[in-house]
Amino acid sequence: xxxxxxxxxxxxxxxxxxxxxxxxxxxxxxxxxxxxxxxxxxxxxxxxxxxxxxxxxxxxxxxxxxxxxxxxxxxxxxxxxxxxxxxxxxxxxxxxxxxxxxxxxxxxxxxxxxxxxxxxxxxxxxxxxxxxxxxxxxxxxxxxxxxxxxxxxxxxxxxxxxxxxxxxxxxxxxxxxxxxxxxxxxxxxxxxxxxx
Numbered sequence: 001x002x003x004x005x006x007x008x009x010x011x012x013x014x015x016x017x018x019x020x021x022x023x024x025x026x027x028x029x030x031x032x033x034x035x036x037x038x039x040x041x042x043x044x045x046x047x048x049x050x051x052x053x054x055x056x057x058x059x060x061x062x063x064x065x066x067x068x069x070x071x072x073x074x075x076x077x078x079x080x081x082x083x084x085x086x087x088x089x090x091x092x093x094x095x096x097x098x099x100x101x102x103x104x105x106x107x108x109x110x111x112x113x114x115x116x117x118x119x120x121x122x123x124x125x126x127x128x129x130x131x132x133x134x135x136x137x138x139x140x141x142x143x144x145x146x147x148x149x150x151x152x153x154x155x156x157x158x159x160x161x162x163x164x165x166x167x168x169x170x171x172x173x174x175x176x177x178x179x180x181x182x183x184x185x186x187x188x189x190x191x192x193x194x195x196x
Contacts (some may be wrong), residue, residue, distance in 0.1 A: 012050050014040065016061050020108060028107040033057065058111040063122040065112065069097050070129045077133045083141035087159070088188045090137065094130070095166040095184055102176045113169040131156060147195035155195065162191055 006014060018039055022031040033054055037047040051057040076093055079086050102109045116123050138152045138159075149155040165171040166184045 008050070011040075011042075012060070015047065015050060015057065016064060019057055020061060020105075023107045023111075024105065028110045059115060059120060059122060061108065062112040062115050063126075065101065065108075066122065066126040069094075070126060070133075072097065073130065073133055077137055082146060083137050083144060084146040084192055087134070087137050087141065087192065088185060090134065091159070091163055091166070091184060091188050092181060095163075095172070095181065098167055098169065098172045099176060102173050109169070109173065113173065116169045131160075134159065141192075147192055149195055159188070159191060163187060 015036055018036050019031060022035060031054075033047055033051070034044060036057075037044050040047075051060060073090060073094060076090055077086060079089070081089075101112070134156045135152055138147070138149070138155045141147045142149055142152060142155075147155070160167075163184060165175065166180060
């Protein structure tokens with residue numbers, strides 16, 4: 001355990017929590033690792049053992065948020081309901097989670113958006129998880145006759161491409177003040193109708 005009395009994982013979590021608070025208060029550009037170390041009463045070296053630089057800390061915060069999102073969507077994807085219904089709900093929840101972050105944590109979302117633009121490994125991992133979840137739902141919808149499609153992978157690609165403005169970080173930010181959920185629901189339903 002560190003001098004703080006926290007385990008290594010608890011310390012990392014505490015660092016991320018304090019960083020989030022600092023970013024919310026001072027903004028994305030102004031927080032410093034030295035401020036975080038001082039608040040936790042640890043040396044800069046102890047902090048650097050967990051996060052070698054500011055970018056690594058910001059990536060840790062974004063990765064944690066994406067893991068939470070993946071878990072929420074995973075739970076939804078296992079819902080006992082017709083697969084077609086779950087696919088629509090899945091897209092609505094995906095959009096809601098992105099929009100919620102933009103509205104509640106705009107400064108933290110900036111960091112996530114920068115990481116997404118250069119496809120950092122944790123972003124690629126997140127996209128892989130989402131693709132897998134949607135693929136399972138589409139396979140189920142095809143197996144139960146709710147939709148048709150020779151290639152579930154192509155159906156997933158079609159759905160993701162057609163709804164990109166509702167989940168791409170930059171586009172969610174651009175439309176953050178709009179109520180686009182009914183439009184998203186209609187788009188997904190029209191796409192699924194076309195596959196019926």
